[in-house]
Amino acid sequence: MKVAVIGVGHVGLVTAAALAEWGHDVVGMDDDAEKIKTLEAGEVPFHEPGLLELIERNVDAGRLVFTSEAREAIADQEVIFVCVGTPSLPGGGPNLSYVERVGRMVAADATDDVVLVEKSTVPANTGQRLGQIITHEQQRHGQRVQISVASxxxxxxxxxxVEDTLHPDRVVYGVSDDLALERLRGVYAHVVEQDGCPVVETDVPTAELIKHASNGFLATRISFMNQVARICERVGADVDVVAEGMGHDARIGPHFLRAGIGYGGSCFPKDVDAFIHLARHVGEDFGILEHVREVNGSMLxxxxxxxxxELWHLDQKVVTILGAAxxxxxxxxREAPAMHLARRLMAEGATVRMYDPVALDGVARELPEVERFDDVRAALTDAHAAVVATEWDEVTALTAADFRELLDYPIVIDGRNVYEPASMRDAGLHYHGIGR
Structure with a gap:
């Protein structure tokens, strides 16, 4: 099929490459001309394992091209995926102006019947509003092609x-008519036949809600276990063992039960805020999710x-944060706990060092005053304390003896519970996990 992907950030670029891998002819479009030049030069603008190889293979095969020209991307397509950003507004709701803009562009430039698919995470009933905008724009431009909205x-x-997209655990799409249903079945025919993954076919608002409900529930599990961890610390229990005991119950399962310093990233914080905002908009009090958000913020x-x-005060203390992403x-x-923690510590006068194997360029742009290290041992040397924020292999490979040898004060705050408490304490470290 002939497919366009509008917006080639994390979601859009992986989606475009996967669609090409399945045999479709794909145009990836972004109005950031520098990003397109980077892709055309054979580079990927962010770190994602396996993505560069996937892109190179499909560019070489002629199934994947990139452009910064909207009209070039939109004309003659059968399916167009909307993969633009939906950043949070001050009130917690998502900024849908980029989604609206794509709708207007498609209404103006589509030359054949086409299905416009929301791939960006949007609140329920966005598809309805998008359809209204398209109808208005088509009347203004005198367009007569059919544009079906799907989610x-x-x-x-x-x-x-890459793995999650090429081999999904489920495919969900919501459609408004037979054209959208037929074409989305065609888009996913290869992966459904190959992997036999479940397919959920529904209406547009239900599909939109599935995404927010999924992320809201996963965030709830994380915050639930973090609240349990705080209780464990008060009663002398071990939250990891509590989670193990819970996870053997088939009704609960073992996933997303790890206590730690909280969730971050581009999805959970934004999607929790957006789901709360949607609930308020329709007159519902989503107090559970509001508490999920509060607990997450309290972990720092x-x-x-x-x-x-351990340190009495933080002024002029050197604290190494292991992991930035x-x-x-x-x-x-985006919303990385390590970055929020660095700001908190510097506000109290601490000198912050940060180790990360791939994210230091971003740290330099956002927090230039942080001392950056791509060598984990150098980052620890003579620091007054270490905080584990990201479970990179280079971090989990550290031993109690390493910390004891390198740190000036033997203080380790294990924000991801990656080390065995007894061995750390037996080595003479002042070790603190979360809920252990």
């Missing part, structure tokens, strides 16, 4: 986005309190 939420995880308070308890396998710093 096809993404469920990829940064760091494993817990880390700072542990540091103050919000999770391993990505260089994404």
């Amino acid at each position: 096809n939420p993404e469920f990829l995880r940064e760091g494993t986005a 308070d817990l880390v700072v309190t542990k540091l103050r308890t 919000f999770k391993p396998g990505t260089d994404d710093l």
Whole structure:
């Protein structure tokens, strides 16, 4: 099929490459001309394992091209995916102006019947509003082609986005008519036949809601376990063992039960805010999610309190944060707990060092005053304390002896519970996990 992907950020670029891998002819479009030049030069503007190779293979095969010209991307397509940003507004709702802009462009430039698919995460009933805008624009431009609006939420995880997209655990799409249903079945025919993954075919608002409900529920599991962790610290229990015991229950399962310093990234914080905002807009009190958000924010308070308890105060103390990206396998710093923690510590007079194998360029842009290290041992040398923020392999490979040898004060705050408490304490370290 002939497919365009508008917006080639994390979601759009992986989506475009996967669609080409499945045999479709794909145009990836972005109005950031520098980003397009980077892609045409054979480079990827962010870190995602396996993505460069996937792009190169399909560019070489002639199935994937890039452009910064909207009209060139939109004309003659059968399906167009909207993968633009939906950043949070001050009130918590998403900024949908980029989505609206794509709708207007498609209404003006489509030359054949086409399905416009929301891949960006948007609130329920966005498709209805998008359809109204398209109808208005078509009347203004005298367009007569059929433009069907559909929703096809993404469920990829940064760091494993290529695998998640090529081999999804489910495909969800909501459609408004037979044209959209036929073409989305065609888009996913290869992967459904190859992997036999479940397909959920529904209406547009239901598909839109599935994405927000999924991320809201996963965030709830994380904050639930972090609240349990705080109770564990007060009663002398180990949250990791509690999670293990819970996870053996088939009704609960083991995933997203790890306590730590909280979730971050481009999805969970924004999507929780947007879901709360949507609930308020339709007259519902989503108090559960509001508390999820509060608990997540409080986990950094817990880390700072542990540091103050050990160091007395933070003024002129050197604290090494191990990991900057919000999770391993990505260089994404959006809402990364490590970055929020660095700001908190510097505000109290600390000198902050940060180790990360791939995200230091972003750290330099956002927090130039942070001392940056691509060598984990150098980052620890003579620091007064270390905080584990991201479970990079280079971090989890450190031993108790390494910390004891390198740190000036033997203080380790394990924000991801990656080390065994007894061995750390037996080595003479002042070790603090989360809920352990």
